[in-house]
Amino acid sequence: MKTIAVKEISFEELTLTREDVIPLLGGESDYAFLMHEYLDTLFELGKQIFQIKGGYQVFDKLAFNQERQEITIGDITFDVKKVVFNMLRRSSKIAVFVCTAGDQIHELSRQYMAEGDMLKGYVYDLFGSLVVESAMDLVQNSLKSDLNSEGLTLTNRYSPGYCGWTVDQQKNLFALFHPEFDFVKLSDSCLMQPIKSVSGFIGIGHDVKYNDYTCHICDSSNCLYKNLKKQG
Amino acid sequence: MNELLEKLSLAVESGKINKLSPYPPAMRGLDGADELCQQALEAGIKPEVILNDALIPGMGRIGKKFSDGKAFVPEMLIAAKAMSAALKHIKPFFTSGEVKRKGVFVIGTVMGDLHDIGKNLVAMMIEGSGWEVIDLGVDVKPEKFLEAINQHPDCVIGLSALLTTTMVNMETIVKQIRAQYPDHKILVGGAPLSHDFCKKIGATFYSSDPQGAVEFLERSVA
Numbered sequence: 247m248k249t250i251a252v253k254e255i256s257f258e259e260l261t262l263t264r265e266d267v268i269p270l271l272g273g274e275s276d277y278a279f280l281m282h283e284y285l286d287t288l289f290e291l292g293k294q295i296f297q298i299k300g301g302y303q304v305f306d307k308l309a310f311n312q313e314r315q316e317i318t319i320g321d322i323t324f325d326v327k328k329v330v331f332n333m334l335r336r337s338s339k340i341a342v343f344v345c346t347a348g349d350q351i352h353e354l355s356r357q358y359m360a361e362g363d364m365l366k367g368y369v370y371d372l373f374g375s376l377v378v379e380s381a382m383d384l385v386q387n388s389l390k391s392d393l394n395s396e397g398l399t400l401t402n403r404y405s406p407g408y409c410g411w412t413v414d415q416q417k418n419l420f421a422l423f424h425p426e427f428d429f430v431k432l433s434d435s436c437l438m439q440p441i442k443s444v445s446g447f448i449g450i451g452h453d454v455k456y457n458d459y460t461c462h463i464c465d466s467s468n469c470l471y472k473n474l475k476k477q478g
Numbered sequence: 479m480n481e482l483l484e485k486l487s488l489a490v491e492s493g494k495i496n497k498l499s500p501y502p503p504a505m506r507g508l509d510g511a512d513e514l515c516q517q518a519l520e521a522g523i524k525p526e527v528i529l530n531d532a533l534i535p536g537m538g539r540i541g542k543k544f545s546d547g548k549a550f551v552p553e554m555l556i557a558a559k560a561m562s563a564a565l566k567h568i569k570p571f572f573t574s575g576e577v578k579r580k581g582v583f584v585i586g587t588v589m590g591d592l593h594d595i596g597k598n599l600v601a602m603m604i605e606g607s608g609w610e611v612i613d614l615g616v617d618v619k620p621e622k623f624l625e626a627i628n629q630h631p632d633c634v635i636g637l638s639a640l641l642t643t644t645m646v647n648m649e650t651i652v653k654q655i656r657a658q659y660p661d662h663k664i665l666v667g668g669a670p671l672s673h674d675f676c677k678k679i680g681a682t683f684y685s686s687d688p689q690g691a692v693e694f695l696e697r698s699v700a
């Protein structure tokens with residue numbers, strides 16, 4: 247298993263399809279044709295618009311403190327809280343990941359909004375969010391296939407800011423990374439830049455579980471995806 | 479209500495921008511907000527009446543639908559396009575002073591945060607409800623808000639943040655505003671916020687969506 251894997255991903259490699267996007271824009275409604283027009287352009291120009299890069303670094307020096315619900319990786323301790331602790335506690339290794347869709351999608355979206363086309367700006371913004379999630383699926387899959395040969399499985403991804411694990415822990419997470427990961431920067435206020443970026447942990451082990459549906463463990467009351475995933 | 483105003487209001491709510499716009503399919507070939515607003519002015523209807531009786535209620539209805547979970551963001555944004563096609567005809571009357579807006583709303587994403595989709599939606603809906611909106615952008619420091627209050631003493635302030643780590647900067651901003659303007663109206667919003675947080679930092683009002691903000695502002699001028 248590689249301990250550090252960073253790769254550039256081309257837009258064409260993503261499995262993201264129109265069918266993933268349209269439900270978030272209101273489904274096949276009577277204005278869907280307008281959404282399809284934007285998506286035509288986005289899928290056509292995706293290759294130029296996105297600078298996708300993602301990777302993970304695997305750590306095996308782990309300590310779990312059940313009572314405090316803390317995970318220590320090397321010498322950095324994470325107060326991940328109950329839900330994430332329970333999902334990761336059987337891991338023998340943890341892959342710390344980050345993935346970005348690049349800056350340009352955000353800039354384009356802002357430009358359209360500033361020009362007064364809020365609708366186009368919104369669709370571009372949403373698309374950027376889906377691109378980074380889809381890219382992270384690829385990163386996770388490549389880790390998965392890397393592990394299969396060793397008989398190891400992995401958990402879902404867990405991110406600071408979800409399930410009680412606070413966003414300020416991003417500082418600790420970024421402190422773990424090898425310099426190769428500096429394609430995403432973390433600000434003092436724990437904002438990642440480019441904006442369209444995600445970070446987190448994936449547990450690895452012989453005895454860890456992957457759940458197809460995880461919304462029930464999340465406390466988010468206003469998630470864009472929650473109800474859609476429930477239906478799906 | 480005047481039939482023309484009724485049509486105009488419906489055009490805004492449904493997002494019928496102009497005659498050529500293909501959406502909504504059921505209104506294909508009909509006049510849109512652009513033409514209807516022009517016609518209303520030509521018919522001698524006062525711009526203020528057009529704004530208050532047709533445009534604002536049209537936007538209000540789509541805002542309410544969104545708030546009730548009956549419309550998606552794109553529908554609201556299509557309606558906003560129709561609204562701005564109509565407003566184009568009303569704007570000269572704002573400049574001349576013939577039509578007065580309800581007040582000034584100053585909004586910004588707080589320092590440390592660069593997320594602005596939500597803020598932009600709120601700004602747009604509040605503008606569509608008859609307010610002049612000054613958008614200070616993202617990563618806005620307390621001084622900028624104070625400057626805006628200096629220039630527009632009666633303005634209402636709106637703060638937006640998307641992460642818990644930037645949401646805490648609202649507290650700093652509210653404190654600094656309160657130190658100089660203890661009773662100033664400050665609205666807060668953004669995904670991680672709550673009524674409790676709003677209360678804790680001493681802001682005036684929290685809304686989870688633009689419509690709540692519009693209704694609050696409505697009450698504040700009533």
Ligand code: B12
Nearest residue numbers: 405407438444445466468469470596638641642667668669
């Ligand atoms: C899409 C999304 C992403 C995308 C893109 C982010 C972006 N906006 O560009 C991606 C996948 C990249 C992402 C990443 C992350 N995200 Co995110 N994301 C979301 C999600 C699902 C939707 C955000 C959105 O665009 N909403 C649409 C807009 C229109 O809504 P809005 O901004 O909230 O604004 C509305 C209201 O809040 C309100 N409003 C907004 N401002 C104001 C102001 C006033 C005055 C008023 C009255 C109202 C108001 O009106 C608006 C219209 O209805 C939210 C969950 C959610 N449903 O909100 C999480 C969410 C924002 N993310 C969250 C987190 C934690 C993260 C990450 C830190 C996770 C990680 N470690 O990787 C990163 C951070 C990224 C970074 N750059 O640092 C948390 C933040 C809360 C927290 N715990 O701090 C949320 C809330 C999810 C959760 N856990 O509940 N995210």
